[in-house]
Amino acid sequence: MTHTITRERHEIDATGVAPGRVATKVAMILRGKNKPTFEPHIDEGDFVTVVNASQVKFTGSKLVQKDYHHHTMHPGGLKTKTMKHVFEENPGEVIRKAVYGMLPKNSHRNEMMKRLTIKN
Numbered sequence: 001m002t003h004t005i006t007r008e009r010h011e012i013d014a015t016g017v018a019p020g021r022v023a024t025k026v027a028m029i030l031r032g033k034n035k036p037t038f039e040p041h042i043d044e045g046d047f048v049t050v051v052n053a054s055q056v057k058f059t060g061s062k063l064v065q066k067d068y069h070h071h072t073m074h075p076g077g078l079k080t081k082t083m084k085h086v087f088e089e090n091p092g093e094v095i096r097k098a099v100y101g102m103l104p105k106n107s108h109r110n111e112m113m114k115r116l117t118i119k120n
Contacts (some may be wrong), residue, residue: 003037007115008046014095015052022050023098024091030112031103043108047115054091054120068097074092092118 014022018052030047031040043052066083087094095118 027102
């Protein structure tokens, strides 16, 4: 049985919504869980565009307390940035990192992330 994959385009407005709430909607659509033909081993998700990423609403003290880490793979190379610093540089990167962490950790994740567009 052959199955043709049709990909639709979705637009999500992030105005006044917490970044995690936006990210869960985006991850679900990128994965294809909103379709009745969902199968976990087939990548049949849609294209998603997030608009107004710079107008998301942060609750609590996350802007100051939450940190993003990456390692340069050299001794003592752990680099840390606060969410506030990342948001000031590129507001869409906060949503992109949240979506990336919500997608399955396998070979489909990079293909799903290519279908995500974030506009500030």
